[in-house]
Amino acid sequence: MLRALVVMLLLANLLALGWSQGWLDRVLGLHAEREPERLKLENHPERMTVLSPQAVTALQTRSCQELGPLAGDEGLRAAQAALERLGLGSADWQVLVRGEQGGLWVVATIKLGSAEFRARKEETYKRMKLNFEPLQGLPDEQPSLVLSEHPSEQAAASALAGYEQRALKGLRVLQLRAAQTRHALSLPRADAALTAQLQNLLASGREPALAGATLAACPAAPEAAAAASAAASR
Helix, strand or coil, rough: CHHHHHHHHHHHHHHHHHHHHHHCCCHHHHCCHHHHHHHHHHHCCCHCCCCCHHHHHHHHHHHEEEEEEEHHHHHHHHHHEEEEECCCCHEEEEEEEEEEEEEEEEEEECCCCCCHHHHHHHHHHHHHHCCCCCCCCCCHCCCCCEEEEECHHHHHHHHHHHHHHHCCEEEEEEEEECCEEEEEEEEEEEEEHHHHHHHHHHHCCCHHHHHHEEEEEEECCCCHHHHHHHHHHH
Protein backbone atom coordinates (compact mmCIF):
# COMPACT_ATOMS: atom_id res chain seq x y z
CA MET A 1 0.00 0.00 0.00
CA LEU A 2 2.75 2.43 0.98
CA ARG A 3 4.74 1.47 -2.07
CA ALA A 4 1.76 2.17 -4.35
CA LEU A 5 1.28 5.61 -2.76
CA VAL A 6 4.94 6.49 -3.33
CA VAL A 7 4.67 5.42 -6.98
CA MET A 8 1.53 7.57 -7.46
CA LEU A 9 3.21 10.62 -5.91
CA LEU A 10 6.25 10.10 -8.12
CA LEU A 11 4.06 9.89 -11.24
CA ALA A 12 2.13 13.00 -10.21
CA ASN A 13 5.39 14.93 -9.77
CA LEU A 14 6.63 13.76 -13.16
CA LEU A 15 3.37 14.82 -14.82
CA ALA A 16 3.52 18.23 -13.15
CA LEU A 17 7.12 18.69 -14.29
CA GLY A 18 6.29 17.62 -17.84
CA TRP A 19 3.34 20.01 -17.95
CA SER A 20 5.32 22.99 -16.67
CA GLN A 21 8.16 22.35 -19.13
CA GLY A 22 5.84 21.89 -22.11
CA TRP A 23 6.82 18.26 -22.69
CA LEU A 24 3.16 17.25 -22.85
CA ASP A 25 1.99 20.09 -25.14
CA ARG A 26 2.13 18.04 -28.31
CA VAL A 27 0.60 14.97 -26.66
CA LEU A 28 -2.34 16.76 -25.02
CA GLY A 29 -2.82 19.50 -27.61
CA LEU A 30 -2.64 22.15 -24.85
CA HIS A 31 -0.03 24.75 -24.04
CA ALA A 32 1.18 25.32 -20.52
CA GLU A 33 1.41 28.91 -19.35
CA ARG A 34 5.10 29.08 -18.56
CA GLU A 35 6.71 32.14 -17.11
CA PRO A 36 8.94 33.01 -20.11
CA GLU A 37 5.97 33.01 -22.48
CA ARG A 38 3.91 35.20 -20.16
CA LEU A 39 6.77 37.66 -19.94
CA LYS A 40 6.93 37.95 -23.73
CA LEU A 41 3.28 38.99 -23.79
CA GLU A 42 3.67 41.64 -21.12
CA ASN A 43 4.04 45.32 -21.94
CA HIS A 44 7.49 46.83 -21.80
CA PRO A 45 7.47 49.70 -19.32
CA GLU A 46 10.72 51.08 -20.76
CA ARG A 47 8.93 51.69 -24.07
CA MET A 48 6.14 53.73 -22.52
CA THR A 49 6.10 57.52 -22.47
CA VAL A 50 4.29 59.46 -19.78
CA LEU A 51 2.37 62.35 -21.32
CA SER A 52 2.33 65.71 -19.63
CA PRO A 53 -1.04 67.17 -18.56
CA GLN A 54 -0.72 69.70 -21.39
CA ALA A 55 -0.21 66.93 -23.97
CA VAL A 56 -3.20 64.98 -22.64
CA THR A 57 -5.37 68.10 -22.83
CA ALA A 58 -4.21 68.78 -26.38
CA LEU A 59 -5.08 65.24 -27.49
CA GLN A 60 -8.52 65.44 -25.90
CA THR A 61 -9.33 68.90 -27.26
CA ARG A 62 -11.84 68.86 -30.09
CA SER A 63 -12.37 71.59 -32.64
CA CYS A 64 -14.34 72.24 -35.80
CA GLN A 65 -12.29 71.61 -38.95
CA GLU A 66 -13.36 72.23 -42.55
CA LEU A 67 -12.09 70.17 -45.49
CA GLY A 68 -12.40 71.83 -48.88
CA PRO A 69 -13.02 73.11 -51.43
CA LEU A 70 -14.22 69.92 -53.11
CA ALA A 71 -14.98 70.23 -56.81
CA GLY A 72 -18.33 68.77 -57.80
CA ASP A 73 -20.06 65.61 -56.69
CA GLU A 74 -17.04 63.47 -57.55
CA GLY A 75 -14.77 65.43 -55.23
CA LEU A 76 -17.39 65.29 -52.47
CA ARG A 77 -17.79 61.51 -52.77
CA ALA A 78 -14.01 61.00 -52.78
CA ALA A 79 -13.63 63.07 -49.60
CA GLN A 80 -16.44 61.17 -47.85
CA ALA A 81 -14.87 57.84 -48.84
CA ALA A 82 -11.51 59.00 -47.46
CA LEU A 83 -13.14 59.89 -44.13
CA GLU A 84 -14.87 56.51 -43.99
CA ARG A 85 -11.50 54.80 -44.44
CA LEU A 86 -10.36 56.71 -41.36
CA GLY A 87 -13.22 55.17 -39.38
CA LEU A 88 -15.71 58.05 -39.56
CA GLY A 89 -19.38 57.88 -40.47
CA SER A 90 -21.83 60.29 -42.06
CA ALA A 91 -22.86 61.50 -38.58
CA ASP A 92 -19.32 62.86 -38.05
CA TRP A 93 -19.43 65.48 -40.82
CA GLN A 94 -21.73 68.02 -42.43
CA VAL A 95 -21.86 68.79 -46.16
CA LEU A 96 -21.57 72.50 -46.95
CA VAL A 97 -22.06 74.35 -50.25
CA ARG A 98 -19.28 76.83 -50.94
CA GLY A 99 -20.47 78.32 -54.21
CA GLU A 100 -20.51 77.41 -57.88
CA GLN A 101 -17.57 76.87 -60.21
CA GLY A 102 -18.36 77.96 -63.74
CA GLY A 103 -17.75 75.87 -66.81
CA LEU A 104 -14.79 76.33 -69.15
CA TRP A 105 -14.83 76.32 -72.96
CA VAL A 106 -11.90 76.76 -75.34
CA VAL A 107 -11.29 77.52 -78.98
CA ALA A 108 -8.90 74.83 -80.17
CA THR A 109 -7.56 73.39 -83.39
CA ILE A 110 -8.77 70.17 -84.88
CA LYS A 111 -6.62 67.15 -84.05
CA LEU A 112 -3.13 67.62 -85.41
CA GLY A 113 -2.45 64.35 -87.16
CA SER A 114 1.24 64.87 -87.89
CA ALA A 115 4.24 66.80 -86.62
CA GLU A 116 4.43 68.66 -89.95
CA PHE A 117 0.80 69.79 -89.72
CA ARG A 118 1.35 70.98 -86.15
CA ALA A 119 4.51 72.88 -87.13
CA ARG A 120 2.62 74.73 -89.90
CA LYS A 121 -0.15 75.70 -87.47
CA GLU A 122 2.32 76.96 -84.88
CA GLU A 123 4.17 78.99 -87.50
CA THR A 124 0.91 80.59 -88.64
CA TYR A 125 -0.10 81.57 -85.09
CA LYS A 126 3.33 82.97 -84.33
CA ARG A 127 3.27 85.05 -87.49
CA MET A 128 -0.15 86.44 -86.49
CA LYS A 129 1.08 87.02 -82.91
CA LEU A 130 -1.57 84.71 -81.44
CA ASN A 131 -0.93 82.96 -78.15
CA PHE A 132 -1.48 79.19 -78.05
CA GLU A 133 -0.76 76.22 -75.80
CA PRO A 134 -1.23 72.44 -75.93
CA LEU A 135 -4.67 71.15 -75.03
CA GLN A 136 -4.75 69.64 -71.51
CA GLY A 137 -7.32 66.99 -70.74
CA LEU A 138 -9.71 65.40 -73.24
CA PRO A 139 -7.28 62.66 -74.36
CA ASP A 140 -9.52 61.72 -77.31
CA GLU A 141 -9.12 65.23 -78.76
CA GLN A 142 -5.33 65.38 -78.61
CA PRO A 143 -2.96 66.50 -79.98
CA SER A 144 -4.49 69.95 -80.34
CA LEU A 145 -3.62 73.59 -79.65
CA VAL A 146 -5.76 75.97 -77.57
CA LEU A 147 -5.99 79.57 -78.73
CA SER A 148 -8.34 81.00 -76.06
CA GLU A 149 -10.42 80.10 -72.98
CA HIS A 150 -13.96 81.32 -72.24
CA PRO A 151 -16.49 81.13 -69.37
CA SER A 152 -19.40 80.17 -71.64
CA GLU A 153 -20.08 78.31 -74.85
CA GLN A 154 -21.57 81.46 -76.37
CA ALA A 155 -18.40 83.45 -75.67
CA ALA A 156 -16.27 80.69 -77.19
CA ALA A 157 -18.47 80.59 -80.31
CA SER A 158 -18.14 84.35 -80.68
CA ALA A 159 -14.34 84.08 -80.45
CA LEU A 160 -14.36 81.29 -83.03
CA ALA A 161 -16.30 83.52 -85.43
CA GLY A 162 -13.67 86.22 -84.94
CA TYR A 163 -10.85 83.82 -85.80
CA GLU A 164 -12.68 82.65 -88.92
CA GLN A 165 -13.05 86.26 -90.06
CA ARG A 166 -9.25 86.40 -89.98
CA ALA A 167 -9.15 83.44 -92.37
CA LEU A 168 -8.13 80.93 -89.71
CA LYS A 169 -9.52 77.49 -90.47
CA GLY A 170 -9.55 74.16 -88.69
CA LEU A 171 -10.77 75.52 -85.33
CA ARG A 172 -13.54 74.29 -83.03
CA VAL A 173 -15.15 74.87 -79.61
CA LEU A 174 -14.51 72.29 -76.86
CA GLN A 175 -15.86 72.13 -73.32
CA LEU A 176 -13.06 71.44 -70.84
CA ARG A 177 -15.11 71.62 -67.63
CA ALA A 178 -18.81 71.62 -66.85
CA ALA A 179 -20.24 73.98 -64.26
CA GLN A 180 -20.19 72.33 -60.85
CA THR A 181 -20.96 73.01 -57.20
CA ARG A 182 -18.05 73.52 -54.83
CA HIS A 183 -18.54 71.68 -51.52
CA ALA A 184 -16.77 71.44 -48.19
CA LEU A 185 -17.03 68.98 -45.31
CA SER A 186 -17.33 70.35 -41.79
CA LEU A 187 -16.04 68.13 -38.95
CA PRO A 188 -17.53 69.72 -35.81
CA ARG A 189 -15.68 67.52 -33.28
CA ALA A 190 -12.30 66.66 -34.79
CA ASP A 191 -9.65 65.71 -32.24
CA ALA A 192 -5.91 66.18 -32.62
CA ALA A 193 -5.36 62.65 -33.94
CA LEU A 194 -7.96 63.00 -36.71
CA THR A 195 -6.66 66.45 -37.65
CA ALA A 196 -3.14 65.04 -38.00
CA GLN A 197 -4.40 62.10 -40.10
CA LEU A 198 -6.22 64.41 -42.50
CA GLN A 199 -3.25 66.75 -42.82
CA ASN A 200 -0.99 63.80 -43.63
CA LEU A 201 -3.50 62.52 -46.18
CA LEU A 202 -3.61 65.87 -47.98
CA ALA A 203 0.18 66.20 -47.92
CA SER A 204 0.71 62.70 -49.31
CA GLY A 205 -1.30 63.30 -52.48
CA ARG A 206 -2.76 59.77 -52.27
CA GLU A 207 -6.26 61.08 -53.03
CA PRO A 208 -6.23 62.85 -56.46
CA ALA A 209 -9.80 64.08 -55.94
CA LEU A 210 -8.60 66.04 -52.89
CA ALA A 211 -5.97 67.96 -54.87
CA GLY A 212 -6.32 71.64 -54.02
CA ALA A 213 -8.30 70.95 -50.84
CA THR A 214 -7.06 72.19 -47.48
CA LEU A 215 -7.93 71.59 -43.84
CA ALA A 216 -8.58 74.66 -41.73
CA ALA A 217 -10.54 75.77 -38.69
CA CYS A 218 -14.20 76.34 -39.47
CA PRO A 219 -15.06 80.00 -40.06
CA ALA A 220 -16.98 81.50 -37.16
CA ALA A 221 -20.72 81.87 -37.63
CA PRO A 222 -21.83 85.50 -38.12
CA GLU A 223 -23.56 85.58 -34.72
CA ALA A 224 -20.51 84.16 -32.94
CA ALA A 225 -18.19 86.56 -34.74
CA ALA A 226 -20.39 89.52 -33.80
CA ALA A 227 -20.52 88.41 -30.16
CA ALA A 228 -16.73 88.00 -30.04
CA SER A 229 -16.24 91.43 -31.60
CA ALA A 230 -18.62 93.03 -29.10
CA ALA A 231 -16.85 91.34 -26.18
CA ALA A 232 -13.45 92.51 -27.41
CA SER A 233 -14.63 96.12 -27.70
CA ARG A 234 -15.77 96.31 -24.07
